[in-house]
Amino acid sequence: MTNDKQQTTIPFVDFKLQHQPIQAQLQQAIQKVVQQGDFILGKAVADFEAAFARACGVDYGIGVSSGTSAITLGLQACGIGVGDEVILPTNTFIATLIGVMQTGAIPILVDCDPNTALIDLKAAQKAITGKTKAILPVHLYGQMVSPSQLLALADAHDLLIFEDAAQAHLAQREGYIAGSIGKAAAFSFYPSKNLGAFGSGGIVLTKDATVAEKVRSLRNYGAPKKYLHTDVGTNSRLDTLQAAVLNVKLPYLDQWNQSRNSAAKEYDTLLEPLQSQGIFPIQNQSATGHIYHLYVIRVSAACPLDRQTIQDQLTASGIQSGIHYPTPCHLQPAYRYLGYKKGDFPNAETLSQEILSLPMYPGISSAQITHVVDSLKRITFGKL
């Protein structure tokens, strides 16, 4: 049987480009763990925790099994639990909401800024009640929520800040590094993240020694020492093998992020003529501090073609794309019982219909970026 499907010429992410040059280092690091046999909470975990915390300018890092776990255990360690209200944006990956729900806290969803897709802090302010304990900003697509505005809001209302930095490894804004603004922060090392493991992984960062000790206990059966269970914990540790991989990759993260940022600048410039067709990028308000986990454009109502048509035609041209995310959290079937309905968060709902993520990875070439944009132009102008 012949496969007449068009071959992908530009993938959405390209792991080979990232891993081939460091393959020998990766293999050595994995081999070392196999030889040492310290698979659970081995040396590589402690090494990585210290190195990543240092890179982000905080004192403590506690490796956990996923970004979702990092949110749950991090919030719990900060004292968030049943009856507490936590404010978060509705336009995020569902894991942010899951992380909050697992603590027993009440999620209070809010809308986003339509230009940046980041949490609307004015909407967050309006959502504050006497039960609000924390605000959970998501540094979406690799761009931080404004630290100065967040801190001002949190100070004024005595709120704890817990950052979801799953998409923002070493992102910067206003002199702050992601993960260093609040009481604690969660990161994911899902393989396609800017710093990705060879499987699942996450970390909680904090400057607070008590919070750090609590997460250490919670991730390891609630045991600060073997067979003594002082917390109702779980099994959620970062594997030594994953930490070994992350230790090899961490020194390259900054250059990979810079490569993404330069690629985004190329996209921005080449895409300019498409603004007349109602297609424009999500705004970057943090210059080189944006680490472009995703490069996202909007196919607005002013565009003669709808997003689905454009995405289908890109696919037919061998260009992969994505939608992050097609349904905001408040409209997901599993969470209907929270009581939200269509129309509650118009900016997030509109964005979910308009956004399209283009290929983005360190090392994406100018020729590839040009090809993506030329294809978009051919598709869009060709229909006029």
Ligand SMILES: Cc1ncc(COP(=O)(O)O)c(C=O)c1O
């Ligand atoms: C914004 C955000 N929060 C949380 C997560 C959860 O991370 P994980 O998949 O490692 O559980 C992810 C990524 O998947 C994410 O993008």
